[in-house]
Amino acid sequence: MNEVRRSAAALEVRGLDVYYGHSHALQGVDLTLESGVFSVVGRNGMGKTTLCKAIMGLVSVSGGSIRVRGEDVTRRPSAQIARLGVGYVPQG
Template sequence: MAWFSRRDRRSSKPNPGEQRLTKREVGRVPLLQVQGLDVYYGRAHALQSVSLELNQGVLGIVGRNGMGKTTLCNAIVGLVPASGSVKVAGEEILGLSPHEITRLGIAYVPQGRRVWPSLSVDETLHLVASHRRDVERIYTMFPRLGERKRNGGSQLSGGEQQML
């Protein structure tokens, strides 16, 4: 999961009753605050009242298989239904769609890499992009992919495959 310092593209006007934090206040609150997070898969209680606070920096979530690491990340970015509270820089995001959460600058890159090994980077991007300008924008965001545009997916490093 990553936080990109990107301006919120939603309306700059807060909803009635909603208060936005100033830049100074944002520096004083945890970057990520999870309180009482519960996730169910059917009748199975996968996450039980998880609470944590993270300040800005680098973080790793470590645990044995089946302990809820992926479910926690999926709940934070809105990929699975959850109850409780998830705040980023003081702003509640639980209940927003994954698309809305991404627009706030929060992303989750799962470990699995689904690349076509025989297609070049350029062929892959043109296959999945809606417009040519999207491909150029991707090359601008990830210059390393531009350098490797003729390489096949299987020739990329793990990090490059995640970029792709």
């Protein structure tokens, strides 16, 4: 039996939860980026910045997981995440 083996996604976010105090800013966010560039667009207050900051390790994650090429980076410092090739370019 031939088994097709896929490489790990460039970025995989599963069930991501982030709180600011008692405010539940991100609730169960799931996304997968197989390859390429990831950009987030939407109206004000939708959680775009919080999502990007969580992926970069700049805000604490309350639940869920973040993987870069299969490696769990959920609670790693942002410098380690950047060394894996993840970049964050905020507007302005």
